[in-house]
Amino acid sequence: MAEKSLMKGNEALAEAALRAGCKCFFGYPITPQTEIAAYLSKRMPKVGGVFLQAESEVAAINMVYGCAGSGIRCMTSSSSPGISLKSEGISYIAGADLPCVIIDVMRGGPGLGGIQPSQADYYQITKGVGHGDYHIIVLAPSTVQEMADCVTRAFDLADKYRMPAVVLADGLLGQMMEPVAFDDAEIIMSDASKKPWAANGHKNSRKHNIINSLYLQAPELERTIRERYERYAEIEKTETQAVADYCDDADIVVVAYGSTARLAKSAVDEARKLGIKAGAFRPVTLYPFPVNELNAAVKNAKKVLVVEMSMGQMVDDVKLAINCSRPVEFFGRTGGVIPAPAEILAKIKEMGGND
Amino acid sequence: MDNRKLTIVTGHYGAGKTNFSVNLALDIAARGEKCTVIDLDIVNPYFRTADFTGMFAEKGISLYAPVYANSNLDIPSLNIPLESILADGGYAVIDVGGDDEGAKALGRFAPVITAFGDSQMLYVINRYRYLTKEAADAVQVMREIEYSCGLLHTGIINNSSLGAETTEETVRSSLAFAEEVSRLSGLPICATCAAEGAMPEEAPEKYPIKRYVRNLWEK
Structure with missing residues (x-):
């Protein structure tokens, strides 16, 4: 085990994402999770990744949508009101079968609510966030160490099942400090080439891949959804913790x-x-x-x-x-x-x- | 640590500035001196000096905090009458929040502090904070804070800790780091902070502290 450091929950989430091979972060600041963006703005350029502060939460989630389509590990983070804004994009990402990680550090709602910790977005997050027949994976850590571990697991599950995975924390976890250790000293780089569905440029070496969530033929849309639900059944059987x-x-x-x-x-x-x-x-x-x-x-x-x-x-x-x-x-x-x-x-x- | 009327506490966020400031204020009050704590943290929404309003009131310590600290309003507003607090003759401790960003708020008071004279600015270090584990990094953050507020530090507080998991060995392993920060910055180590049972015999400038900043489930 590596030596322990004292970290804020939000910092641990951010550092864990880097170590899990997240190469692109798109976000927009909101209390109580802004340290994630602040941390990645300093660290991401040093590991050859992209940090981009978007003009809004809506823009950020759509950047994640595009980036995820290329097979690169990417992430966005926000807090309750910001997640509401991202809900359309999350539905599109689920509808296009793309993996990504979304961090939600909950605060009080509804509306602008408050900046103190809350768990009032359980329905929102666990029941899919956006419109349509779909699920997203939701992991809920309870220590700073577990926050770090959950980010790695979220990226792995998202890739395995080709769907968004959320790490759900609250302001208390995001702001508190606890000792944390990272197992691997080395930062893992994800390999987009191992994702045969990725739209990442092929120079005519194969049939082109399409990223899409639009199916105008009802039977085709039903087939796609049913296929997705077979994956959900597998997740419900094997991934509970x-x-x-x-x-x-x-x-x-x-x-x-x-x-x-x-x-x-x-x-x-x-x-x-x-x-x-x-x-x-x-x-x-x-x-x-x-x-x-x-x-x-x-x-x-x-x-x-x-x-x-x-x-x-x-x-x-x-x-x-x-x-x-x-x-x-x-x-x-x-x-x-x-x-x-x-x-x-x-x-x-x-x-x-x-x- | 020098006995100055005004002590300004800075540091990389999470280094333990607030806990140190609370200990210092309680010690000053315990000597029977008048003491005012100024929470100048415009960065952190939770875990801040303003959390100790009740305890301070009990000990006769005055507290000034941004108007909306710990409220639901995300607006850092500084209504601190520093001139009159200093003119009052008592002691004052300023807890400056989060890195160079937080130190900007201190910059507004730089002319008043410089004119006052009887002050010290202490840089709190914690060897276990993730991005300032190397002495050179800790010194860089220190210089950024100085650049941001227009005031120079006068000493270093070694507050190395792993929170609830801190042992004597934790503090001992930080002594060389503190010496290196001192050497690189040219500033003296003014205190080595440790809770009861965690203070190594060989630590310079021992300053026993209590851990006041803790989580609800530890209380």
């Missing part, structure tokens, strides 16, 4: 993701000290949602508590995943207010965890 702590004998399983999972874990640790049988379950992949892992984790539980920095969005997926086999309750703070471990503990107690 979650972390379960003390769930085996837990009466109450607390489900949370991202930075909220750390607050929830802290509350669960306190509950255990008080003799309350609480467990912590953290989905790392939000799409695909870790359905089997969650069912295994709540096997012996009487109740489930979902904690989010929102009015309750992932709570729907939790109910669906376990088919409402147990009562699912919710605790959340929103608008940029962070739930305190003591508040979560109080909710655990209120649910009968002190019996």
Whole structure:
């Protein structure tokens, strides 16, 4: 393991992208993720890559669309309002079967909302962002080290399944500092030549490739979508990831993701000290949602508590995943207010965890 | 560290300026002196001196921060009456945010600070910060800050840390780095900061600190 450095979450995301062979970054600044762009503006030219501050989020995502079509690893980053602006482009990229990585460091909404951390864009991100029948991969790290690791995984999954992958963080993760280590000292360069679909110039050596999301014949569009859903089925079967702590004998399983999972874990640790049988379950992949892992984790539980920095969005997926086999309750703070471990503990107690 | 009425704290962002500034202010207040903290960070939206409003009020420390700090408004507005704070006779600590960009805000006060005279400008270094691990890089950021604000540093604060994972060995491994920054910049090491149990015996200018800037799940 390489020596550890102290990094801000946003810096770790940016450095990890460079190391994963991201050669082009197109973005537009917005708090609380601007350090990603600031970092890459300094580092990208030094490794022979492209950093471009676009005139808007809409322009940036369309630059990603074009760049992804050439097979080069590329990325954009934004925060909630900016992601809304990118939604059309994300739909087009998914519709053209192109890989790219999008980082979303969530802040409070709706509208301009606020600049403090939030998880109120769970629906937006996990349900596809833009229009159409499609999915995007969503990874939700909860430490600065995991933020770095998730970026590499996002690029790999995006390439493997030819679709956009999102690393979903929130302002707290983006701004906090923690030790992080990067395994490879060397920066990996992606190889566009290994992507037979890429429109990257061939000098008449093969049939030309077309990047397109327009299918005017209904049966053809349906066939394309069905083919895509076969890939989604494979992803749902093989790519789920979650972390379960003390769930085996837990009466109450607390489900949370991202930075909220750390607050929830802290509350669960306190509950255990008080003799309350609480467990912590953290989905790392939000799409695909870790359905089997969650069912295994709540096997012996009487109740489930979902904690989010929102009015309750992932709570729907939790109910669906376990088919409402147990009562699912919710605790959340929103608008940029962070739930305190003591508040979560109080909710655990209120649910009968002190019996 | 010299006993100056005005201490200006700068550094590469994430080096630990805020934590150092909070420690310094609490020490000044503990000596029974009047102390004012000025949060001049126009760059970072979270984890800043303005987070300590409650603790400062308890210890009788005055705090000045940009009007909209920690609010939802993304506008850096500086309403700091530095002249009157300095004329008041007490101590003042200025926490300057994020690199050369942040130091621009300090530049506005350069004439007042120069005329005041009884000041020191300390550059906080952290050997574990990703882009300033080499002494030459740390010195370059230091020069960029000086260029940006029009004031010169007078000393170095070795605040090398890995946050919650900091051990005595972490600090020990940073001593040579701090010496090299000192040699390259021609400035003295004014303090080696470490929390209880992490201070190496051989560290120069020991300055024991507490870690006040932490995450909710560590509290």
